[in-house]
Amino acid sequence: MSSHLRTVARLLLGTAMVGAGVLHLTTQRAEFQAQVPGWFPLDDDLTVLGSGVVEISLGAAFVALPGRKRLVGGLLAVFFVAIFPGNVGQYVEGTDAFGLTSDRARLVRLFFQPVLVLWALFGGGWLGRGRDREV
Known part of the structure; x- marks a missing residue:
């Protein structure tokens, strides 16, 4: 059951990330x-385009590369932490x-950003019973 739930979590988050990335573009x-916070040193449009490409890439990889789900889930969690200052700025x-x-x-x-971090880690096999070991 945990493996099935983890797969569903991975596919849902990956698909949502691709969708969000497409909306960025x-x-x-x-x-x-x-x-994009006023203090961020890059152009707003460049930031949005870059983050959209990253979201599409990570989302597609989370869906299409189940053998690399641990790596991609970890990268997604880092991405969610990295963009959190933008949410604080808003x-x-x-x-x-x-x-x-x-x-x-x-x-x-x-308060939803930590949920996304945990979702990425769970879908990637970092959390829960039967954690996956491959990277």
Whole structure:
């Protein structure tokens, strides 16, 4: 059962990451640009395009390379940690994007980032009974 749940978690997260990455490059590009903190040293559009490509790459790898799920799950967890300052920046700067139009909504969103980290680690075989050993 744990192996089946881990596979479902991996496939769902991988698919969601590909979808989010495509949105970075297409219809939601301006929304993602609004989330880039003012202090970030790179151009907003370049940041959104780069993160979109990373999301598509990691998501596709999580789905298509089950033999490398541990490595990709770990990389996804690191990615979620790396982009967390942008979410904090959205809260601190009071930036409206993706329907997050209040400080409360932006604050609540911050608590979902650790869930994504744990989801990536679980889907990658880092957590739970029967943890996978391959990298």
